[in-house]
Amino acid sequence: MRVNGAEVEAAVDPRTSLLDLLRETLGLSGTKKGCDQGACGACTVLADGERILSCLALAVQYAGREITTVEGLAGPDGPHPLQRAFIDHDGFQCGYCTPGHLCSAVGMAAEAARGVPSYVTADLTADRVVLDRDEIRERMSGNLCRCGAHNGIVAAIAATYAAGPGERA
Amino acid sequence: MTTSAHGRAPVGPAPENWAGPVPDPLTDPARTRRIGEPMPRLEGLAKVTGRIKFAAEHAYPGMLYAALACSTIPKGRITALDVADAERAPGVVLVMTHRNAPRMNPMPGFGSDPKAGGFDTLPVLQDDRVHWNGQPIAVVLAETQEQADHAATLIRVGYAPEPAVTSWEEAVANGTAPTTIYGGPGRRELGDAEAALRAADVSVDEVYRTPYHNHAAIEPHAATVLWDGDELFVHDTTQMVAHSAWSLAKIFGIPEERVHISAPYLGGGFGGKGLWWYQVLAAAASRLAGRPVRIALTRENVFRTVGSRARTEQRVAIGATADGRFEAIIHTGASATSRSADLSEPFILPAQCTYAARTFKLGVEVAYLDMMANTSMRAPGGAVGSFALECAIDELAVKLGMDPIELRLRNEPRQEPIDGRPLSARNLVRAWRAGAERFGWDRRNPTPGAVRDGEWLIGMGCAAATHPYVRSPGAAARITLHRDGRAEVEVAAHDMGMGTATAQTQVIADRLGLEPHQVTFRFGDSRLPGLVMAGGSQQTAAIGAAVAAAHRELLAQLLKLVGDGSPLGGLEPDQVGSLDGGVAALDDPSRHESYADILDRAGRDRLVAEAVAQPPEELTARSMHSFGAMFCEVRVSSVTGEVRVTRFLGSMDCGRIVNPRTAASQFRGGIIMGIGLALTEELVLDDRTGRVVNASLADYHIPVHLDVPEIDLIWTDIPDPHAPMGARGIGEIGITGTGAAIANAVYNATGRRVRDLPITPDKLL
Structure with a gap:
């Protein structure tokens, strides 16, 4: 598979999750393990641009896929605008849920850009979804934060994607 | 005050006694530049x-990976323990049980020594006894986590169960016992409160x-642990590095200096990150195996092997005159604990300080269960005690036909209510008035169930928030001043x-007259000076006082270095202060010499000053508490009973705010945890099995x-003259009052009074 643009090869135990492959085998500990049960979202990464819970993904199932982790969000010009926005809006305290929130938000913005509706979307047939605060709050509810940085997280995502859904995804 | 050319005054030595009349110079805005700025997080x-x-x-x-096997009964003895299959499983290096674990001393119980850090005093894997459902009974070490996890499932255990107390009702029926609150009295009384309650014009009970x-x-x-001979190194996630290091040394019977704990960053703590079995088990297994060990608890392990906040049952009775003066405040009841923890959930803390009353009867007792040791969680006592007290006041306001804010203002004390200590910068009344105006409290309809928007019933509620000012003894700081004007400050804090x-x-930066980029703050390591627990919302004050003490020492050392040719020649330490990267005379800041020049001339590369903070005499001499006025609007579905918090305002009075950005996040974090306390959070122990x-x-x-709605915040920002920098604690107060504000808003919306948390939809249908 490719991870953050680089080809990686690893012989893995068939029981190994994508999360443990990233953290233990590849040393990419930016992706976090919060529950290992798919309940907290801390392990969210992008697989071919879609957000997935890497703790519920077996590594062997992702052969040939393109995985992006928090370490791969930054571009050649420095951090991703969303990463900067999280700092500007104090969208974290301890920082443990932050990588999952960042990857999830990038994937979420792409979903909105494709017009995928959510529970709070009024017009289910619209081509595009405007990411207002309620849309962001609903779509990010799979990522838990215990420090209580919710306001800052939503503000950071809104600031980043206010120009138009998915434009920076 | 005498100031420099650009209008600032030197920062002289902080007071030797924080209870005395002279405040910290940093309470004065004219002496500070960086305090009060919304500086982004350094590690962002x-x-x-x-x-x-x-x-x-x-x-x-x-390095080996650890997995735990845990008991499935609450109490009894292990009669059979077959680990052969686990030992033969691929990759397994060691299975450690009570049969082969090294002999270890029990954890020193928190409070039994200033450095003791155990919240559970049971022997760890030393015998065949089971004390709670979920207690670790074996540790498997393997080459990979997958191998360890699998092997742990192959361990077969037989038990001889013994009768266990696993239900709250049974524990209470067995009799509750008097207890203490962090070593202090668990019972406080003033006058005959029961008689005053009976005689009162109006009362709730x-x-x-x-x-x-x-x-x-x-x-x-x-934890990731390594032994080097008999030296133990632990990467841990802990709120008490120094306590943990000392305690692990006691457990393993080695000198304190041979245990080194590093915990610079924690992925959240909230009271739960202390010394528990997992560090002891990992260190013991690592010693047996002779290899480094990583133990990472599963989420299930976290719930079953680390303590939680205990459940409580609280009676609140308030008697008042017809015009709303409190004649009696009674707040009594019990919380759950294990014999091994014997720790109360001190829910009487808010009633001790928030209101004046003619009589008081406050007391917390404990009910013993065979359960995992309970522990402190954000605002111990205050989070759940303020729920009961502030709901009762709302109930009394309804009976009196009085606005609940007016009722609270009428009972604002002029001194600490029970023991009469003088108040220190208490501005709760101001917080109430400012909050009520900002929130639009005058638009509240006092009649329950009167405001409706389709299926949604809308209500407003309020409650007081409070958390004691805490500063434990023993914090220390070391300042290393370098010739280039940089300073490192080291504290074993978190x-x-x-x-x-x-x-x-x-x-x-403000204390030393430096720019923030010239300051390096080192923390999160047991080898750094002092004893500071990240608990009680005390770190800002505790570290602040330690650095102030070290600064006093630094000024004295600097003056010893200056020669006769210095503009500072002939001055005494209490006549100088820090200003603009150097030292200046307090009464004439033009007499100034830079740190670099002083060190340069003395031929010194660096100067090291270390000191322990002055004893916290302000705690006993003054009534010092953080306060807040919490305002909430909810919408309750008349169809499903679902409660949505739609608006929230915290109007806070916590002394001076050091960093408005991170402080706002702290307040919001507490309030959001309070939303969980009010509406959703309930850890359930099976009454039959204690699991x-x-x-x-x-x-x-x-x-x-x-x-989570957008949470609005304002604060008084009035310095407390007895707190370092004028700043009281802010980390825990947000969760206090919030539960009651929400419950009171639910009452205003629906007319339903829910007195058992959480307020789930079934309780409103």
Whole structure:
């Protein structure tokens, strides 16, 4: 598979999750393990641009896929605008849920850009979804934060994607 | 005051006695530049790029992975323990049980020594006894986590169960016992409160119940441990590095200096990250195996092997005159505990300080269960005690036909209510008035159930928030001043997300007259000076006082270095202060010499000053508490009973705010945890087996984004003259009052009074 643009090869135990492959085998500990049960979202990464819970993904199932982790969000010009926005809006305290929130938000913005509706979307047939605060709050509810940085997280995502859904995804 | 050319005054030595009449010079805005600035977190970029390493993210050659096997009965003896299959499983290096574990001393119980850090005093894997359902009975070490996890499932255990107390009702029926609150009295009385209650014009007398709560930090507890001979090194996630190091040394019978704990970053703590069995088990297994060990608790392990907040049952009775003066405040009841913890949930703390009354009867007792040791969680006592007290006041206001804010203002004390200590910068009345205006309290309809928007019933509620000012003895700081004008400050303190390092960098910059980029604050390591627990919302004050003491020492040392040719020649330490990267005379700041020049001339590369903070005499001499006025609007579905918090305002009075950005996040974090306390959080122990039923984040419901409104905040920002920098604690107060504000808003919306948390839809249908 490719991870953050680089080809990686690893012989893995068939029981190994994508999360443990990233953290233990590849040393990419930016992706976090919060529950290992798919309940907290801390392990969210992008697989071919879609957000997935890497703790519920077996590594062997992702052969040939393109995985992006928090370490791969930054571009050649420095951090991703969303990463900067999280700092500007104090969208974290301890920082443990932050990588999952960042990857999830990038994937979420792409979903909105494709017009995928959510529970709070009024017009289910619209081509595009405007990411207002309620849309962001609903779509990010799979990522838990215990420090209580919710306001800052939503503000950071809104600031980043206010120009138009998915434009920076 | 005498100021320099650009209008600032030197920062002289802080007072030797914080209870005395002279405040910290840093309470004066004319002496500060960085305190009060919304400085972004220093470690922000490292956190958003995933570069911060947490306790389970350090790898060593030969490191083994640990998995736990845990008991499935609450009490009894292990009669059979077959580990043969586990030992033969692929990759397994060691299975450790009570049969082969090294002999270890029990954890020193918290409070039994200033450095004791154990919340559970049981022997760890030393015998065949089971004390709670979920107690670790074996540790498997293997080459990979998958191998260890699998092998742990192959261990077969037989038990001889013994009768266990696993239900609250049974525990209470067995009799509750008097207890203490952190070593202080668990019972406070003034006058005959029961008689005053009976004689009162108007009264309420109700019972409130709160369930077990789990800290649920997103980072599960973890440690990576290495032995080098008889030296132990631990990457841990702990709120008490120095306590843990001393305690582990006692457990393993080795000198304190041979245990080294590093915990610079925690993925959340909230009271749950202390010394528990997992560090002891990992260190013992590592010693047996002779290899480094990583133990990373599963989420289930976190719920079953680390303590939670205990459940409570609280009676609150208030008697008042017809015009609303409190004649009696009674707040009594019990909380659950294990024999091994013997720790109360001190829910009487708010009633001790918030209101004046002619008589008081306050007391907390404990009911013993065979359960995992309970522990402190954000605002111990205050979070659940303020729920009961502030709901009762709302109920009394209804009976009196009085506005609940007016009722509270009428009973504002002029001194600490029971023992009469003088108040220190208490501005709760101002917080109430400012909050009521900002929130639009005058638009509240006092008639329950009167405001409706389709299926939604809308209500407003309020409650007082309070948390004691805490500063434990023993904090120390070391300042190293370099010839180039930089300073390093080292304290064995913690930053689990509160922004400690950022806020302290601002404080140190102002105290030493430096720019923040010239200051390096080192923390989170047991080899650094002093004893500071990240608990009681005390770190800002505790570190602040330690740095102030070291600064006093630094000024004295600097004056010893200056020669006769210096503009500072002939001055005494209490005549000088720090200003603009150097030392200046307090009464004439033009007499100034830079640190660099002083060190240069003395031929010194650096100067080191270390000191222990002055004893916390202000705690006993003054009534010092953080306060807040919490305002809430809810919408309750008349169809489903679902409660949505739509608006929230915290109007806070916590002394001076050091960093408005990180402080706002601290307040919001507490309030959001309070939303969980009010509406969703309930850790359930099976009455029959004592086993945690909902040991997962799918079943223990903390607030998610859609549960959290935009939270508005204002604060008085009035310095407390007896607190370092004028700043009282801010980390825990947000969770206090919030539960009651929400419950009171639900009452205003629906006319339904829910007295047992959480307020789930079934209780409103």
